[in-house]
Amino acid sequence: MGAGGTPAAPGLILLPRQGSPRLLGRMLLEHLGLHELPSSVTSVEALLGAAGFRPRSADRSLWEREGRAVVAGEEALEDGARLLWTFPVRWDEESIRQQVRYLGLASHDLRGSLANIRSYAALLLNGRSPLEPKVKRGLEVILRNADRSLSFSQDFFDASRADLGALACEPxxxxxxxxxxxxxxxxxxxxxxxxxxxxxxxxxxxxxxxxxxxxxxxxxxxxxxxxxxxxxxxxxxxxxxxxxxxxxxxxxxxxxxxxxxxxxxxxxxxxxxxxxxxxxxxxxxxxxxxxxxxxxxxxxxxxxxxxxxxxxxxxxxxxxxxxxxxxxxxxxx
Missing domain, CATH: 3.30.565.10 (Histidine kinase-like ATPase, C-terminal domain)
Incomplete structure (x- = not known):
């Protein structure tokens, strides 16, 4: 999960419909590096923000503070209460570099194959060779889907790099x-x-x-x-x-x-x-x-x-x- 493995035991807080939050064990405090629960805990965002963490993913599931990282979320219970949970993950520079290299290899292999499909479809559609209408429509579909898949794969790998704090920008x-x-x-x-x-x-x-x-x-x-x-x-x-x-x-x-x-x-x-x-x-x-x-x-x-x-x-x-x-x-x- 995230940039590394997780331990077996999560950190847990119960937020009842009425009353104060209840810490279920001290594992969550260890995950967040805290001695006690912050005074106001109403959500995952409030908890992690009070503990000095900042989100590292667009969906705010991965949070980081000075090299310490956790995956966090919440679950709704049948009685209207909510259960907040945390898991620590590895978040060191070498682990991040390894993940970025892995994403680079995956991006190269996938986008290279898609680019070849697109190039051959475009070559056949350049008008130099007569094509039956049915074949031409089929090639046009291939070309559109290749373009869409290339765009999607670029977004996927860019978002994955952004989750690791490694999105390339050249302002x-x-x-x-x-x-x-x-x-x-x-x-x-x-x-x-x-x-x-x-x-x-x-x-x-x-x-x-x-x-x-x-x-x-x-x-x-x-x-x-x-x-x-x-x-x-x-x-x-x-x-x-x-x-x-x-x-x-x-x-x-x-x-x-x-x-x-x-x-x-x-x-x-x-x-x-x-x-x-x-x-x-x-x-x-x-x-x-x-x-x-x-x-x-x-x-x-x-x-x-x-x-x-x-x-x-x-x-x-x-x-x-x-x-x-x-x-x-x-x-x-």
Whole structure:
């Protein structure tokens, strides 16, 4: 489990419907390196946060503090009480490096095979050889599925690296406009097929603030927000991309005007495992959870807002500091 094995005995806390939390043995205190239970324990997040741990996975199941790591969760009991549990896991630099190397090998082998399938399908569809309509349709299906599988596998391995704190990011100073424009254009065909309008509500003449980001990561996050809305949009609805500077941050909004998300769906947008098990598929939950990891790797945050006329997914990023001017040139005489 996680980055290593777990002991046989979990750490346990019982949260009754009424009354104070009850520590079931002292194993949990040993896992968290505590002498006593924090005064206010209402959830796994509250417990781990009070103990100085921070989440290392998008679903907040893996938590870390100064080289100590635990997997944590909670279970609902029939009487309305909840049981919080913890398991320690290995979290040392060598273990992480080994996991990253393993992921690299797996990614290379899987993506290499998929890339070969895609290349041969594209080669046969290049128009140089006559194909029967049925064969052509079959090759088009192969090509689409290969592209989808390549995208999914990239998200899977990136999310796994992010869980280990090893997501590669190469920030550079740039404007948001080209990133947002590219994200919209890449999803334009999908929106058209769904009969949904996709609108970039940004005045190109007004200009946008610069940010210091890995452009590919932030573009992926924005596209993940668009695809999330597209999967739920009804024909005739509109998806807007907007930018709202609020120094020292800038907020990028992807809003769908239409039927709003339910409270249950809104609270679970970024919960990878919960959504995957509930929806019986992983592609979208993984993609949107990776978007959160990508934004958080830049020091930003994500969120969801719902009102009567629609739903908004948003991300925030730090503005790039003002460009430094060089010293004035010396006067030439």
């Amino acid at each position: 550079e100073r740039q404007s948001l406009l080209p990133l947002l424009d590219a994200a919209v254009e890449r999803q334009r065909a999908a929106a058209t097929a769904a009969n949904v309008a996709l609108v970039l509500d940004v005045d190109p003449q007004a200009g946008l603030p610069d940010v210091n980001v890995d452009g590919a990561r932030i573009q992926h996050a924005v596209e993940a927000f668009i695809l999330y809305h597209l999967a739920r949009a009804e024909a005739g609805e509109v998806i807007h991309l907007r930018v709202r500077p609020a120094p020292p941050h800038v907020r990028v909004e992807v809003r769908r005007d239409g039927v709003p998300l339910s409270d249950e769906d809104a609270s679970a947008v970024f919960q990878r495992e919960e959504r995957a098990l509930r929806e019986k598929k992983l592609e979208d939950p993984l993609r949107i959870a990776l978007a959160r990891q990508e934004v958080e790797a830049h020091g930003g945050g994500v969120g969801v807002e719902v009102d009567r006329t629609g739903s908004t997914l948003f991300l925030t990023l730090f503005l790039a500091p003002p460009a430094e001017l060089g010293p004035p040139a010396s006067m030439q005489v």
